[in-house]
């Protein structure tokens with residue numbers, strides 16, 4: 001893990017399918033199970049309930065580049 005990483009979502013999970021489910025069960029705040037498709041043009045999706053981010057394994061590097069790009073922007077804006 002890169003501890004110098006910029007603002008990251010509360011939790012991320014690398015997955016190998018383009019259809020993921022989340023019920024928030026790993027935290028204290030569970031929620032109804034929802035299924036979400038990962039858009040092929042983006043490569044990841046955030047759970048609308050708990051903000052957990054699911055990243056397809058093929059897009060991990062792209063996601064890291066995206067987060068690095070975000071970090072370059074002024075976070076104080």
Ligand SMILES: [Zn+2]
Nearest residue numbers: 022024047050
């Ligand atoms: Zn969730």
